[in-house]
Amino acid sequence: MSNGRGQTERREMTGAEMVVQALKDNGVKHLFGYPGGAVLPIYDEIFQQDAVEHILVRHEQGAGHAAEGYARATGKPGVMLVTSGPGATNAVTPLQDALMDSIPLVCITGQVPTALIGSDAFQECDTVGITRPCTKHNWLVKDVNKLSAIIHEAFHVATTGRPGPVVIDIPKDVQFAKGIYTPPQTAPRTSYHPNLQGDMEKIKAAVALMASAKKPIIYSGGGVINAGPEASQLLRELVELTGAPITSTLMGLGAYPASGKSWLGMLGMHGSYEANMAMHDCDVMLCVGARFDDRITGRLDAFSPYSKKIHIDIDPSSLNKNVPVDIPIQGDVGRVLEDMVRLWRATSKTDKKVLYPWWEQIAKWRARDSFAFKGNADVIMPQYAIQRLYELTKDRDTYITTEVGQHQMWAAQHYGIEKPNRWMTSGGLGTMGYGLPAALGVQIAHPDALVIDIAGDASVQMTMQEMSTAVQYEAPIKIFILNNQYMGMVRQWQQLLHGNRLSHSYTEAMPDFVKLAEAYGGHGIRCEKPGDLDAAIQEMISVKKPVLFDCRVANLANCFPMIPSGKAHNEMLLPDEATDEAVANAIDAKGRELV
Amino acid sequence: MNAQLQPTGSAYFIAKETQLPESHTLSVLVDNEPGVLARVIGLFSGRGYNIESLTVSETEHEQHLSRITVVTRGTPHVLEQIKHQLERIVPVHRVVDLTVKAQELGHGTPLERELALVKVTGTGDHRVEALRLAEAFRAKVIDANTEHFIFEITGKGSKLDQFIAIMKPLGLVEICRTGVAAMNRGQQGM
Ligand SMILES: Cc1cc2nc3c(=O)[nH]c(=O)nc-3n(C[C@H](O)[C@H](O)[C@H](O)COP(=O)(O)OP(=O)(O)OC[C@H]3O[C@@H](n4cnc5c(N)ncnc54)[C@H](O)[C@@H]3O)c2cc1C
Ligand SMILES: Cc1ncc(C[n+]2csc(CCOP(=O)(O)OP(=O)(O)O)c2C)c(N)n1
Numbered sequence: 001m002s003n004g005r006g007q008t009e010r011r012e013m014t015g016a017e018m019v020v021q022a023l024k025d026n027g028v029k030h031l032f033g034y035p036g037g038a039v040l041p042i043y044d045e046i047f048q049q050d051a052v053e054h055i056l057v058r059h060e061q062g063a064g065h066a067a068e069g070y071a072r073a074t075g076k077p078g079v080m081l082v083t084s085g086p087g088a089t090n091a092v093t094p095l096q097d098a099l100m101d102s103i104p105l106v107c108i109t110g111q112v113p114t115a116l117i118g119s120d121a122f123q124e125c126d127t128v129g130i131t132r133p134c135t136k137h138n139w140l141v142k143d144v145n146k147l148s149a150i151i152h153e154a155f156h157v158a159t160t161g162r163p164g165p166v167v168i169d170i171p172k173d174v175q176f177a178k179g180i181y182t183p184p185q186t187a188p189r190t191s192y193h194p195n196l197q198g199d200m201e202k203i204k205a206a207v208a209l210m211a212s213a214k215k216p217i218i219y220s221g222g223g224v225i226n227a228g229p230e231a232s233q234l235l236r237e238l239v240e241l242t243g244a245p246i247t248s249t250l251m252g253l254g255a256y257p258a259s260g261k262s263w264l265g266m267l268g269m270h271g272s273y274e275a276n277m278a279m280h281d282c283d284v285m286l287c288v289g290a291r292f293d294d295r296i297t298g299r300l301d302a303f304s305p306y307s308k309k310i311h312i313d314i315d316p317s318s319l320n321k322n323v324p325v326d327i328p329i330q331g332d333v334g335r336v337l338e339d340m341v342r343l344w345r346a347t348s349k350t351d352k353k354v355l356y357p358w359w360e361q362i363a364k365w366r367a368r369d370s371f372a373f374k375g376n377a378d379v380i381m382p383q384y385a386i387q388r389l390y391e392l393t394k395d396r397d398t399y400i401t402t403e404v405g406q407h408q409m410w411a412a413q414h415y416g417i418e419k420p421n422r423w424m425t426s427g428g429l430g431t432m433g434y435g436l437p438a439a440l441g442v443q444i445a446h447p448d449a450l451v452i453d454i455a456g457d458a459s460v461q462m463t464m465q466e467m468s469t470a471v472q473y474e475a476p477i478k479i480f481i482l483n484n485q486y487m488g489m490v491r492q493w494q495q496l497l498h499g500n501r502l503s504h505s506y507t508e509a510m511p512d513f514v515k516l517a518e519a520y521g522g523h524g525i526r527c528e529k530p531g532d533l534d535a536a537i538q539e540m541i542s543v544k545k546p547v548l549f550d551c552r553v554a555n556l557a558n559c560f561p562m563i564p565s566g567k568a569h570n571e572m573l574l575p576d577e578a579t580d581e582a583v584a585n586a587i588d589a590k591g592r593e594l595v
Numbered sequence: 596m597n598a599q600l601q602p603t604g605s606a607y608f609i610a611k612e613t614q615l616p617e618s619h620t621l622s623v624l625v626d627n628e629p630g631v632l633a634r635v636i637g638l639f640s641g642r643g644y645n646i647e648s649l650t651v652s653e654t655e656h657e658q659h660l661s662r663i664t665v666v667t668r669g670t671p672h673v674l675e676q677i678k679h680q681l682e683r684i685v686p687v688h689r690v691v692d693l694t695v696k697a698q699e700l701g702h703g704t705p706l707e708r709e710l711a712l713v714k715v716t717g718t719g720d721h722r723v724e725a726l727r728l729a730e731a732f733r734a735k736v737i738d739a740n741t742e743h744f745i746f747e748i749t750g751k752g753s754k755l756d757q758f759i760a761i762m763k764p765l766g767l768v769e770i771c772r773t774g775v776a777a778m779n780r781g782q783q784g785m
Binding site: 129132133136138140162190299301316320321 | 610611625626629630633634637641672675676679680682683684685686687688
C-alpha cells in the first residue's frame with residue numbers, strides 16, 4: 001500500500017514481494033535479469049506488476065554490463081537479477097568490472113534453500129564467497145525480517161561514497177517466507193559513513209598553490225562522472241577561472257567538452273602528446289577524481305617530476321596509493337570543487353598572462369598532431385571511420401559505448417565526447433564484450449537517443465547474443481564494428497614485444513556479420529570503401545532497428561601515439577616516427593625485464 | 596640465442612621499492628557478523644599483504660562488536676594502504692595502527708601478550724628440568740600425570756618462542772598459541 005510518496009508502510013509480505021517492493025521504493029524502473037529455479041518466486045512477483053520493467057537478456061554477463069551501461073548513462077544504480085549457481089558465477093565478470101570502474105550495481109542472486117546450504121545442492125555455489133572480493137559488500141539473507149532493510153542498505157552502499165557493485169543472495173525459502181517489510185530509512189549502519197566534505201585548510205592551500213602556478217594542469221577522471229553532472233559543471237568553471245589546460249583519463253571523458261578550448265585530449269599510454277608532455281613538465285597538477293592508474297603514470301620514477309600535486313578523491317585508499325601527493329584532499333569531487341570555485345572567486349584574481357608561455361609551449365606540442373594518421377583512398381583507416389562517425393552523429397543525442405582493444409583507444413582519441421554520462425567503456429578490467437550489452441542498457445534508459453557501440457570484431461563476439469535481446473525490446477542499438485580480422489591490440493603487442501609472432505590473434509573464421517544481424521532480426525550493413533562510408537553510416541542512423549555495421553578497415557594499423565613499457569611521458573612513440581623498425585625496438589631490454 | 600627465450604616485455608610498469616619493511620600491530624573494530632573475518636583475511640591474501648599473527652574475539656557483546664588484532668609486515672607506504680583498505684570494508688568501524696599510535700604517544704611499542712598451551716611428556720631428569728624451567732618462565736601447570744605436563748604460559752611472542760625452543764629437547768609434543776592481543780599504554784582508549 002503506497003502512501004503519497006510512493007513508499008510503503010510496514011506490513012507483512014513474502015520475501016519475494018519484498019524484493020519487488022524494495023526495488024520500487026528505491027526508485028528502480030528497469031532491471032536486467034535471467035530466471036532460474038532459485039529466483040522463481042521473485043519472477044512470479046515481477047509478473048504481477050508493471051512498475052518495474054524486467055529486461056530478459058541472453059546471458060547473465062549481458063545483464064550485468066547492460067545494468068552498468070544503464071547506471072553510467074543515468075547516474076542511477078543498475079540492477080540485475082540472476083539465479084543461483086551458474087547464474088551467479090556468470091555475473092562475476094560484470095561485478096568485477098563495476099568494482100574496478102566504480103559503477104553502482106545492485107545484483108540480486110537466488111540461493112538454494114537455507115537448510116540445504118553447504119550440502120552441494122542442485123545449482124548451489126558459495127555466492128557470497130565467490131563475490132566477496134569483487135563487490136563493495138555482499139549479504140546472504142537468512143531471515144526474511146531482515147530482507148527489506150538489507151536491500152535498502154545495499155542500494156545505499158552501492159550508490160554512496162565510492163560507488164560499486166553489491167550482491168544480495170536470497171535463499172529460496174526466504175523468498176517464500178512471510179515477514180515484516182520496512183520502508184527505506186535514512187539511518188544506515190554505524191560503521192559506514194563516507195565523508196564527502198573536504199578539509200577546508202587543505203582546500204585553501206590547494207587554491208593558493210593553483211594560483212601560484214605558472215605551468216598548471218588539471219587531470220580529471222571517472223570520479224567527476226561519479227559525482228554527477230553538477231561536478232562536471234564546476235570542473236568547467238574551475239578550468240575557466242584558473243585558465244589551466246585540462247586532460248582526462250579514459251573514464252573521465254565528457255566531464256570537460258572535447259571541443260573546449262582548454263582541452264588537451266586524453267592522457268596516458270594512448271593519450272595525446274600535448275597531454276602527456278604537459279603532465280610531465282607541469283609545475284602544479286590538480287588531479288580530480290582519478291586514481292593515478294598505471295596506464296596514466298608510465299614509469300613511476302619519471303612521472304611528472306617537477307610538479308607539486310593536489311589530489312581530490314573520495315576514497316582514502318586512492319590517495320598516495322601509486323603517487324605521493326603534496327595536498328591530498330579526501331572528499332566528494334562535487335563538494336570540494338564547489339569550495340574551490342567559491343574560494344577562487346573570493347581570493348584569486350588570476351593574471352592569465354602568467355600562463356601565456358605555458359600555453360605557447362602547449363601549442364608547440366599540439367602542432368605535432370599526435371593523433372594524425374595516413375589516409376588511404378582504397379582502404380578504410382579505422383581512425384577515419386571514427387572521424388566520419390563522429391561528424392555524422394555529433395549533432396544528435398548520442399551515447400557511445402565501446403568494447404576493448406585498439407578501436408576503444410581510437411574511439412577515445414577521435415570521437416569527441418561533449419557531456420558527462422555519454423561515454424561508457426570498460427577501463428579498469430578491460431572487459432571484451434562490455435560494449436554491446438552496455439549499449440542495450442543505455443538504450444533502455446534513453447529509448448530515443450542514438451546509442452552506438454564502437455566495437456572490435458573479436459570483442460563483439462563475446463556477447464553477441466544480446467542482439468537478440470535488443471531485437472526483443474526494440475532497442476535500436478548500433479554496433480559499429482571496426483573489423484580488422486585481428487585481435488588488433490594483441491597483435492600490436494605481439495609486434496612490439498614478441499618479434500611479430502602473431503600467435504592466435506587472427507580470427508580465421510569470421511562470421512558474416514550482415515547475415516548474422518539478419519538472423520537475429522536486426523539490420524546488417526557492410527562497408528569496404530572509404531567513399532561509401534558516409535552513406536552507410538547515414539543508413540545505420542536511419543534504420544530503426546538494431547544494426548550490425550561491418551566496417552572493413554585496414555588490417556594491420558597500429559594504435560599510436562603510445563608510451564612504450566618502461567618509458568616516461570616525454571618518451572612517447574608518435575605515429576610519424578613509428579616505422580616498423582622503431583616499433584620493433586620501442587621497448588628495450590630494460591623495458592622487457594619489467595615483469 | 597633462441598628468440599623465444601628472450602625475456603618478454605609487459606604492459607606493466609614496476610617501480611623499485613625503496614622503503615624498508617616494518618612489523619606493525621593493527622587493531623580493527625568490526626561488526627560481529629557472518630563473513631567479516633573472511634573479508635579481512637581475503638583482503639590480506641588478495642592484495643598480497645602479510646599476516647604474522649591474527650586474533651579475533653567478540654569484545655562488546657550488546658553492540659556485536661569484535662576486535663581483530665593483526666600483526667603485519669610491510670613498508671610504511673604499504674602499511675598505510677592496509678589501513679585504508681581495511682577501512683573500506685563496510686562492517687569495519689575503526690582501524691588503529693597501534694605501533695604508530697604508541698610512537699605518537701611516546702610509549703615505544705604497544706603492549707602485546709600471547710598465551711600458549713605447551714604439552715611436554717617424559718620422565719626422570721627431563722621431567723624435573725622441564726618443571727624447573729617452567730617455574731623460571733612463570734608458566735603454570737594446568738594438567739599433569741606422571742608422564743606429562745601441560746603448561747600455560749603468557750607473555751610476549753618472543754618469550755613464548757624461547758620457552759618452546761627450550762622445551763623441545765625435553766619432550767615437547769604439542770603447542771597451541773592464541774596469537775597476539777595488544778593495546779596501548781595510558782588512560783586513552785582505542
Ligand atoms: C586497452 C586499454 C588501454 C587503456 N589505455 C588508457 C590510456 O591510454 N589512458 C587512460 O586514461 N586510460 C587508459 N585505460 C583505462 C585505465 O586502465 C583506467 O581504467 C583509467 O585510466 C582509470 O581512470 P580514472 O583514473 O579516472 O579512475 P576511475 O577508475 O574512474 O576511478 C575514479 C576515482 O575517483 C574516485 N571517486 C569516485 N567517485 C568520486 C566522487 N564522488 N568524488 C571524488 N572521488 C571519487 C574513486 O575513488 C577513484 O579513485 C585503458 C584501458 C584499456 C582496457
Ligand atoms: C574478456 C577478455 N579476454 C581477453 C582480453 C585481452 N585482449 C585485450 S584487447 C584484445 C583484442 C581485442 O580485439 P578486437 O575486439 O577485435 O579489437 P581491436 O583491438 O582489433 O580493435 C584482447 C584479446 C580482454 N581484454 N578481455
